[in-house]
Amino acid sequence: MSPRTSKPATKQSKDKKPIINYGAEPFLMLCTNIVSKIGIPGFLVISFVSYLFAFTSSNQKTEIVDKWILFKNNNYNQELTILVVIFAIVLYSIEAYAFYRIRKLDQDEIARLSEFKRLYQEQQLGVKLSNSSKPKN
Known part of the structure; x- marks a missing residue:
């Protein structure tokens, strides 16, 4: 098989009108974009x-x-109102925790890449590189 060199053709009916997909996938993509x-x-x-x-x-x-x-x-019903408020707080907490985890993973990945880059540069140059000291607060 040869690699595809052009864009894939969209499905078209006999009178050359594109067929629009009204299935669940476009709706789920829309929901995902809104949530993001x-x-x-x-x-x-x-x-x-x-x-x-x-x-x-x-x-x-x-x-x-x-x-x-x-x-x-x-x-x-006051109990139902309290449950709705608690549910909203829990949803917000889950979202905040997810963003915290993503931010932590990003920081870890940046640290890993900087260490890799430092080691690679030391290997290529044959000289031990020194880092600047952290500022004192």
Whole structure:
């Protein structure tokens, strides 16, 4: 097999119109891009608001806002509200921990690469290189 030298052709119907994929893959890619830009809590908020705009009537929207955002109803379930708040805090904590781990892995990789570069340069030059001292605070 020879390597591909041109871009792959898109599937086209007989009248030369491109076929658009409406499957789950484009939707999942969109969700992944949104999560990478604004995080899991932001994605959940956008999903919830999109669901409200798409599938609820005007009266239902008003009722949801009054009950869950403005707390106008006196007989709301406080335990459920507390669980929702705890769930949001847990989601934010998971996201913050993931970013911390990624940042730590990046720092470790930078340190590994700098050490490799130093050793390679010493080997090529045949001279021991000295690092500058760390500033004192």
